[in-house]
Amino acid sequence: MKHLLAILAATTTLAGAAQAQDITEFNIGILGGENAQDRLTNQECFRAKIEETLGVPVKLFAPADYDGVIQGLLGGTIDYAWLGASAFAKIHLTDPNAVELKLTKQNIDGSTGYYSIGFARADSGITSIEDAKGKVFAFADPNSTSGYLVPGAELIATYGPLEQYFSEVKMSGGHEQSIVGVHNGDFDAAVSWADGLGNWEDGYNSGAFRRAADAGLVDMNNLVEIWRSKLIPEGPMVIRSALPQEVKDKVTTLTADLWETDPECAYNVAAGDAKDFVPVDLSAYEGVLAARKLQEGM
Structure with missing residues (x-):
């Protein structure tokens, strides 16, 4: 422009x-x-x-x-x-x-929105939020939209109190920490953000996954998407x-x-x-x- x-x-x-x-x-x-x-x-x-x-x-x-x-x-x-x-x-x-x-x-x-993406390790056997029940789940930060506010509200509306649904709910400290934490096995599943466009193996076109993949912190082929929020305003x-x-x-x-x-x-x-x-x-x-x-x- x-x-x-x-x-x-x-x-x-x-x-x-x-x-x-x-x-x-x-x-x-x-x-x-x-x-x-x-x-x-x-x-x-x-x-x-x-x-x-x-x-x-x-x-x-x-x-x-x-x-x-x-x-x-x-x-x-x-x-x-x-x-x-x-x-x-x-x-x-x-x-x-x-x-x-x-x-x-x-x-x-041309859109101006993005998604909170739930994810887990590809070898964990977790392919949905239902599979993550009873597991350790991580959010990013209490003031994060895609890392807490939106996914927290949507998941609670569907599954009830998350402390009862998951074995433990943690705050990782940030999106990178969530992604690396799941990749390294510190959390069973978590949420982070992406535009949802392009290829998963690239970390989508933009967002925290793309940033982590570009930096060589994770191999996206080792992770799998298990959930996606409604569209969030950028x-x-x-x-x-x-x-x-x-x-x-x-x-x-x-x-x-x-x-x-x-x-x-x-x-x-x-x-x-x-x-x-x-x-x-x-x-x-x-x-x-x-x-x-x-x-x-x-």
């Missing part, structure tokens, strides 16, 4: 340009899901591009869990992040004015509302044009193959907001 948002730059006022000089750095938060060094390495090209565009130092932050990014955006220590829908919902329900929705990932087929890229308008416009335009200007960097940011980064608004997350309210007892 090259230049789709270029009009934003054209409408920046002189006052906005003066405001932009007030920022002395820009901080990008990266959600958990893989080890910190891999997260930083995959996002380095993006960091460098934003630094060149803004003319101030840009830093990457890879907290140990999702809540580190959530609290950073709420507290003003993180300026920009690609969130899962559930993580965004937590921010919006805490402070609806903290961040602005900007973009989301568009898949190769999480949003958000920027802190209090930033100068010129800064918000420049970062949004750079991201929106990334697949055209640097496909390799866009692949790293998107965790695999995708079509584009496209605008998104609050209506995309109404269902997740409602689910999060229930989870929080609001």
Whole structure:
């Protein structure tokens, strides 16, 4: 969508340009899901591009869990992040004015959603959630959409309390930990995320499986899909509302044009193959907001 948002730059006022000089750095938060060094390495090209565009130092932050990014955006220590829908919902329900929705990932087929994928080792004899009954099951993180909120709700609706259905329910700490944990036999089954397009043996086109396969952490032929959620709205890229308008416009335009200007960097940011980064608004997350309210007892 090259230049789709270029009009934003054209409408920046002189006052906005003066405001932009007030920022002395820009901080990008990266959600958990893989080890910190891999997260930083995959996002380095993006960091460098934003630094060149803004003319101030840009830093990457890879907290140990999702809540580190959530609290950073709420507290003003993180300026920009690609969130899962559930993580965004937590921010919006805490402070609806903290961040602005900007973009989301568009898949190769034009869709803007993904799936929570249940999986097990191919040699485990587990080919369905029913086969996983009485086994050790792992979710990723309490603030993960595909790694907890959606699969937890769907599985409970079908099978009842999961602590009674599985022998043990664990939080792995992230999507990579879930995938490697099942691959290595630490968990019998787990859930992680993927666009569900392309080939299983590649880790699908994009998502946590693709990232793990690309990194050589797992051989996807050793794993098997055992369950799939309903389609989940792809999480949003958000920027802190209090930033100068010129800064918000420049970062949004750079991201929106990334697949055209640097496909390799866009692949790293998107965790695999995708079509584009496209605008998104609050209506995309109404269902997740409602689910999060229930989870929080609001």
